Amino acid sequence: MTVSLLERLIEAFRVLPGVGQKTAQRMAYHVLERQREGGARLSAALAEAIERVGHCERCRDFSEAAICPVCASASRDRHQLCVVESPADRLAIEQATDYRGLYYVLQGRLSPLDGIGPRELGLDRLVARLGEGEVQELIVATNPTVEGEATAHYLAQLARQHGVRPSRPAHGLPLGGELEYVDRGTLSHAFGSRSEVP
Amino acid sequence: MTVSLLERLIEAFRVLPGVGQKTAQRMAYHVLERQREGGARLSAALAEAIERVGHCERCRDFSEAAICPVCASASRDRHQLCVVESPADRLAIEQATDYRGLYYVLQGRLSPLDGIGPRELGLDRLVARLGEGEVQELIVATNPTVEGEATAHYLAQLARQHGVRPSRPAHGLPLGGELEYVDRGTLSHAFGSRSEVP
Numbered sequence: 430m431t432v433s434l435l436e437r438l439i440e441a442f443r444v445l446p447g448v449g450q451k452t453a454q455r456m457a458y459h460v461l462e463r464q465r466e467g468g469a470r471l472s473a474a475l476a477e478a479i480e481r482v483g484h485c486e487r488c489r490d491f492s493e494a495a496i497c498p499v500c501a502s503a504s505r506d507r508h509q510l511c512v513v514e515s516p517a518d519r520l521a522i523e524q525a526t527d528y529r530g531l532y533y534v535l536q537g538r539l540s541p542l543d544g545i546g547p548r549e550l551g552l553d554r555l556v557a558r559l560g561e562g563e564v565q566e567l568i569v570a571t572n573p574t575v576e577g578e579a580t581a582h583y584l585a586q587l588a589r590q591h592g593v594r595p596s597r598p599a600h601g602l603p604l605g606g607e608l609e610y611v612d613r614g615t616l617s618h619a620f621g622s623r624s625e626v627p
Numbered sequence: 628m629t630v631s632l633l634e635r636l637i638e639a640f641r642v643l644p645g646v647g648q649k650t651a652q653r654m655a656y657h658v659l660e661r662q663r664e665g666g667a668r669l670s671a672a673l674a675e676a677i678e679r680v681g682h683c684e685r686c687r688d689f690s691e692a693a694i695c696p697v698c699a700s701a702s703r704d705r706h707q708l709c710v711v712e713s714p715a716d717r718l719a720i721e722q723a724t725d726y727r728g729l730y731y732v733l734q735g736r737l738s739p740l741d742g743i744g745p746r747e748l749g750l751d752r753l754v755a756r757l758g759e760g761e762v763q764e765l766i767v768a769t770n771p772t773v774e775g776e777a778t779a780h781y782l783a784q785l786a787r788q789h790g791v792r793p794s795r796p797a798h799g800l801p802l803g804g805e806l807e808y809v810d811r812g813t814l815s816h817a818f819g820s821r822s823e824v825p
Binding site: 477 | 636674
């Protein structure tokens with residue numbers, strides 16, 4: 430029996446993260462039953478984004494243009510550079526904070542065991558950027574995982590070598606969380622880094 | 628500021644069921660970072676399915692052809708007709724059971740409050756089908772909700788009027804479930820419909 434268009438569509442939905450057979454079925458049926466227009470929009474948006482979205486030459490974030498709007502903006506503070514692992518991290522910071530500096534997206538993290546060193550991450554471009562002398566503070570916002578921490582350590586050294594002040598977002602208890610449910614590592618770190626109540 | 632392709636893609640993903648802003652972001656980034664090929668396949672499959680998948684003239688299920696493969700198959704038992712509310716229900720039955728009869732997809736259920744009566748469900752076609760005399764058993768597999776039950780009741784009457792034997796899948800405790808966690812309605816029904824241990 431040949432594979433039907435419906436089966437092919439269900440299979441295709443499974444490339445999305447967190448989408449298994451059941452969810453893919455629900456998505457396919459939902460689109461065909463109730464959202465043909467939205468589905469057509471999704472199909473077009475996907476094709477166009479895949480075709481035309483590349484990486485910004487300055488910050489390596491996703492961008493349609495050679496230089497992304499943030500890097501091109503005259504209103505951003507060019508003395509601060511925030512290094513993140515992925516475009517999603519950049520977006521999260523942009524949406525949650527009032528940070529007005531620039532970004533640099535690693536598109537990964539140092540992971541010697543997987544053969545990902547400074548060269549694979551394209552850190553030479555970051556080094557060149559630090560050498561330009563415009564950046565005064567390098568905010569290292571890699572993830573607080575083992576590899577993220579190692580990357581942060583490496584980047585902080587790099588910054589110091591170029592006379593740039595490295596900094597790290599604070600780690601500790603999440604706001605609104607309950608002590609009881611915080612993981613041990615975080616709790617232990619938060620306890621060790623306690624500060625005097627002013 | 629104009630909406631970027633990335634933002635448009637994130638917005639487009641939100642037509643999918645159960646996909647909010649965060650998930651849509653994750654999907655868009657995932658596709659652009661790691662699954663451009665899969666994304667292109669998804670875009671093409673979506674466009675083609677939306678364009679070419681219609682409804683089977685016999686059973687109203689999704690089909691590329693005028694008559695779907697199940698209705699056209701010579702190996703299915705034409706004396707049994709299973710009525711379901713949606714194509715997803717049909718698929719679930721097809722995948723879980725060894726039912727070899729035919730299907731009829733209502734594409735909805737009777738819901739007088741929403742103005743959905745026998746006419747809106749296209750029940751005249753089902754009536755015509757019952758009148759053909761080929762169907763001997765009408766398996767009413769609508770959902771065990773208030774509206775599904777009302778629909779089942781109506782369909783069972785319809786079947787009897789045409790000398791067709793109506794039946795309903797058994798309701799009761801789900802296999803592998805624990806009594807403690809079964810909802811009250813199901814437990815009460817299962818208790819009332821208990822059968823003697825042979």
